[in-house]
Amino acid sequence: MALITRYSSDLGIRRLLAQPRDVAPPKDIRVARKHDEASPMHRTLFIEYVAELTDAYDIAAEWWADIISAEEELQGSREKALAKAFDDRVAGAAASPNLVWVIRRYWLKCVTVNVTAGEEAGVAAEIFLLQWLIDAGQTELVKLVACMPYWPIGQDEKGNWC
Numbered sequence: 001m002a003l004i005t006r007y008s009s010d011l012g013i014r015r016l017l018a019q020p021r022d023v024a025p026p027k028d029i030r031v032a033r034k035h036d037e038a039s040p041m042h043r044t045l046f047i048e049y050v051a052e053l054t055d056a057y058d059i060a061a062e063w064w065a066d067i068i069s070a071e072e073e074l075q076g077s078r079e080k081a082l083a084k085a086f087d088d089r090v091a092g093a094a095a096s097p098n099l100v101w102v103i104r105r106y107w108l109k110c111v112t113v114n115v116t117a118g119e120e121a122g123v124a125a126e127i128f129l130l131q132w133l134i135d136a137g138q139t140e141l142v143k144l145v146a147c148m149p150y151w152p153i154g155q156d157e158k159g160n161w162c
Contacts (some may be wrong), residue, residue: 012146020126025159029114029122039121041113049106060096094147104152
């Protein structure tokens, strides 16, 4: 199922790849390592991530299509339905709770693997979550993730990702 989006994927990609640099914890691994240069643990985790993200894509696309369909009945036209749906959920299908959960979960898993693998094999989480998808040619998955206005991650009182 093709996603209906409001904004350019390129803008979303640039935003998401740049944002973490402004707030990353001091001990966070900030290496923009390519897939083939990362540890075997990262490469295995990426396979799992793509599988779960693919499932999340299917769920999010159906969820978003249902929202638009329901709004179309209420608003009386497709154009008004899209406007209302995006007004209520600016991220569109990327606002799906399932997608947010997958992204957050794999950000934290990447951080955990980074601690185990160390600086010499680690990779910045945003690179793992988005740039590797781009490099792998996962266009539809990239399109979905790029709709997120920000990464669903924060920091605890010690400055660690949480």
